[in-house]
Amino acid sequence: MRGAKTVSPQNHVNPTASSSKSKRTQLPQRQKASGEGAALYKNKKYRRLVSRERVTAQFQQPQQVSRDILNAAWSAHNQGKTPWGKNHALLVKGGQLGQVSNHISLHSQALKQPLATNKGEIEQQGRQVIDNLQKGFNELSQLLDQQGGMMHPTEFQQLNGLLRTFHNEQKLMLQVMDDPGVASVAGSLDLTQAMELKRLGYDLTPTMVKHFSSFNDSQLIRGSDQNFGSGAIHSVTKLQFQTSTGVVEKIFKGDDPVDPCPFDSITGAKNYLDKSKPRFATRNFAAAKFDNLLGTGLMPEMELTVHDGQVGVLMDVAKGVKPYDQSTNQYNWTPVEDDSQPQKAAKIQEQLNSAEWLDGICAQQDRHPGNLFIDPEDGKVTLIDNDMGFYPGLHQVRTPSKPGGFRRFAGSTAGLPSVIDARVYEKLMSITPAQIHQQMDGLITREEAKSTISRVKELQSHASMLASNGRVIENWQQWKDPSTGLNAAQFQRHHAPDSYLLSVQGQSQGL
Numbered sequence: 001m002r003g004a005k006t007v008s009p010q011n012h013v014n015p016t017a018s019s020s021k022s023k024r025t026q027l028p029q030r031q032k033a034s035g036e037g038a039a040l041y042k043n044k045k046y047r048r049l050v051s052r053e054r055v056t057a058q059f060q061q062p063q064q065v066s067r068d069i070l071n072a073a074w075s076a077h078n079q080g081k082t083p084w085g086k087n088h089a090l091l092v093k094g095g096q097l098g099q100v101s102n103h104i105s106l107h108s109q110a111l112k113q114p115l116a117t118n119k120g121e122i123e124q125q126g127r128q129v130i131d132n133l134q135k136g137f138n139e140l141s142q143l144l145d146q147q148g149g150m151m152h153p154t155e156f157q158q159l160n161g162l163l164r165t166f167h168n169e170q171k172l173m174l175q176v177m178d179d180p181g182v183a184s185v186a187g188s189l190d191l192t193q194a195m196e197l198k199r200l201g202y203d204l205t206p207t208m209v210k211h212f213s214s215f216n217d218s219q220l221i222r223g224s225d226q227n228f229g230s231g232a233i234h235s236v237t238k239l240q241f242q243t244s245t246g247v248v249e250k251i252f253k254g255d256d257p258v259d260p261c262p263f264d265s266i267t268g269a270k271n272y273l274d275k276s277k278p279r280f281a282t283r284n285f286a287a288a289k290f291d292n293l294l295g296t297g298l299m300p301e302m303e304l305t306v307h308d309g310q311v312g313v314l315m316d317v318a319k320g321v322k323p324y325d326q327s328t329n330q331y332n333w334t335p336v337e338d339d340s341q342p343q344k345a346a347k348i349q350e351q352l353n354s355a356e357w358l359d360g361i362c363a364q365q366d367r368h369p370g371n372l373f374i375d376p377e378d379g380k381v382t383l384i385d386n387d388m389g390f391y392p393g394l395h396q397v398r399t400p401s402k403p404g405g406f407r408r409f410a411g412s413t414a415g416l417p418s419v420i421d422a423r424v425y426e427k428l429m430s431i432t433p434a435q436i437h438q439q440m441d442g443l444i445t446r447e448e449a450k451s452t453i454s455r456v457k458e459l460q461s462h463a464s465m466l467a468s469n470g471r472v473i474e475n476w477q478q479w480k481d482p483s484t485g486l487n488a489a490q491f492q493r494h495h496a497p498d499s500y501l502l503s504v505q506g507q508s509q510g511l
């Protein structure tokens with residue numbers, strides 16, 4: 001234990017407080033501060049390796065961790081000072097944990113700072129962050145080297161985990177510093193946002209900056225966050241924000257650093273997204289762009305925010321009911337074919353059909369009837385959970401899988417739609433490849449945009465074919481198919497067994 005002095009944890013947490021009193025007890029610097037962590041950022045080869053690595057673990061609640069470590073520091077300190085004498089090891093432990101807590105607290109404060117305004121300053125800012133983490137790392141590893149053997153296995157494991165966390169945070173900081181786009185986001189993101197984007201596999205671009213919401217945890221009504229719903233994979237949280245005009249409710253869905261979904265088993269791994277960085281949030285934004293281009297208005301408002309240190313999608317609360325509830329395996333009635341409300345039924349039918357076109361463009365694979373809402377009051381349809389689309393290898397609109405295989409997911413596409421709304425037809429036919437590249441820039445990869453162009457072309461020629469058969473619908477209440485005389489709902493019942501119209505009623509051949 002040579003070299004380590006026994007000091008109270010308080011002195012480390014508040015190194016500047018009451019200097020006259022604490023002078024005697026302050027810990028001497030173990031290493032020169034400027035040299036700490038230098039090995040990391042001065043080593044170009046290491047930096048190149050780190051910039052390619054995926055660091056996916058999140059440092060959850062650093063403030064809380066800092067407080068917990070401080071409590072542990074005090075407890076070691078108090079136990080070390082008994083009426084019968086001093087336990088040197090415990091006092092040293094108390095002092096070192098106090099230091100560790102302090103470095104975590106400094107890190108947590110640094111995370112709230114905006115990224116500096118140019119690349120050179122970001123480098124300096126990053127080096128400070130890395131140095132501070134390195135000091136925490138060194139303090140903690142010294143403690144574990146000297147006293148790890150005496151610790152309870154749980155404590156040892158937790159502290160060891162913290163060592164890894166320090167290291168991960170350093171790497172994420174390096175990834176920010178070395179991101180080719182860092183200069184373009186300088187001053188526009190804070191450190192949490194920038195490091196979270198790297199953890200989630202995003203490039204730092206102005207496009208990402210633009211998507212950040214003005215709603216964040218600073219306006220969150222404390223204690224308002226509650227678990228709101230769960231799907232097969234994720235849980236979402238409802239958040240309430242205080243604004244000058246009242247309380248706003250939103251849904252938050254944390255983004256995934258790695259893909260937890262089994263869709264590669266359906267599409268084939270070679271067609272699928274990069275599982276090590278699925279980038280679900282931007283797939284949602286890409287889908288919203290096409291919702292806009294088609295004029296369909298089917299998606300909730302979606303933005304990025306940070307909640308509890310995690311970046312995710314913040315969206316409007318969809319109104320109405322889910323036609324299918326996965327948690328109870330029940331279908332809910334909606335007025336989709338309600339003869340007593342023909343206008344509302346027609347409106348819902350129109351939107352469900354438009355959703356087929358939109359999902360076809362996006363190669364949406366997960367549109368089971370638990371991923372949409374229908375409002376029985378006004379007939380509004382809202383498509384949620386737009387994560388699973390824009391795979392690079394899906395050049396064609398996938399025909400629905402027939403029974404067998406992974407049924408839970410296999411039936412969730414409608415394939416090529418059987419009819420089209422007149423307004424959607426106009427908009428669809430006007431979409432150009434250049435427009436797609438321009439709109440998708442920064443949201444999906446070039447490969448993903450190329451396969452989208454090919455699906456749009458396929459859907460455009462399919463729509464032309466429908467037009468020549470009189471299947472472009474101007475008025476959904478009155479339309480009759482020219483060759484069969486069937487109305488919109490009847491026609492889909494006979495000719496579109498995988499249509500969303502049937503799917504929301506539990507009558508499709510798919511899910």
Ligand SMILES: Nc1ncnc2c1ncn2[C@@H]1O[C@H](COP(=O)(O)OP(=O)(O)O)[C@@H](O)[C@H]1O
Nearest residue numbers: 229230231232233234236251316317318384385
């Ligand atoms: N914008 C939203 N509005 C209302 N409810 C939502 C919204 N987003 C998600 N939910 C609820 O949370 C559940 C899980 O969200 P979802 O995105 O479908 O997760 P998963 O990826 O696991 O399927 C949904 O089934 C729904 O009940």
Ligand SMILES: [Mg+2]
Nearest residue numbers: 231232371385
């Ligand atoms: Mg879902």
